[in-house]
Amino acid sequence: MSRLDSFIRRMTAQRTLLDAACAEAASLDGPILEIGLGNGRTFDHLREHLPGRRIIAFDRVLAAHLSCVPAEDDLVLGEIRVTAPRFAGIGAALAHVDIGTGNDALDRQTLEWLPDLTASLVQRGGIVVSGLPLDHPALAALPLPDSVPAERYYMYRRRS
Ligand SMILES: C[S@@+](CC[C@H](N)C(=O)[O-])C[C@H]1O[C@@H](n2cnc3c(N)ncnc32)[C@H](O)[C@@H]1O
Incomplete structure (x- = not known):
């Protein structure tokens, strides 16, 4: 598969899961977290779907x-590992976590702290959509729509 095809698949999976997550988050109180603002594309999508x-x-x-x-x-600038822990317990309805790099070694380091941090930010029953797999006992993997290929993007619900 060309890198272009792979990129398009990833973005399509991202949008599909964000749309599903926004539908769920609409009925939950609590803020939305965009972890990895980047160019702001998914931030823009979230604010459009959750006005x-x-x-x-x-x-x-x-x-x-x-x-x-x-x-x-x-807007919270700085290393997320340092800046985000002060929001622990904020009870987010939805966290979109998009800080994967495509570099396996770097992503492995990130995954040493990201699952714990994410679980601490989201309310029970809240939704997490992530570009990296988040292995954490408080995060239950949700089944993905058929159109989303396995291991392209991930969705979880915080256990109650
Ligand atoms: C893939 S981009 C996000 C794209 C964005 N969601 C969009 O749709 O435009 C990842 C972003 O996460 C940021 N990032 C990655 N790891 C980070 C870390 N440990 N602390 C702070 N920012 C980080 C990068 O600076 C980059 O802007």
Whole structure:
């Protein structure tokens, strides 16, 4: 498969799962977390699908398109491993976690702390959509729609 095809599959899976997660999160109170703001594309998708909801976005640096810059109070810059723990217990309805790099060694390091951190941020019954697999006892993997190939993108519900 060409890298272009692979990229398109990943983005299609991402959008499919975000749409499903937004439908679930619409009936839950609590903020939405965008962990890995990047260019702001998925931030924009989340705010379009969940209008009026608080979306807190995290990244090392601000590199988002000018039209996708979060409000100052909802933008958290710095290393996520350092900045996000202060939001533990915030009870997010939905966390979208998009900080995979495609570099297996780097991603393995990230996965040493990301599952615990993510579980601490999301309310019971809340939804996590992630580009990296999050192996954590509090996160139950949700079945993926048939159109989403296995191990392309992941969705979890925080156990109650
Ligand atoms: C794949 S991009 C996110 C793309 C974004 N969701 C979008 O749709 O435009 C990943 C982002 O996560 C950020 N990132 C990755 N690891 C990070 C870390 N440990 N701390 C802070 N930011 C991180 C990178 O700076 C990058 O902007």
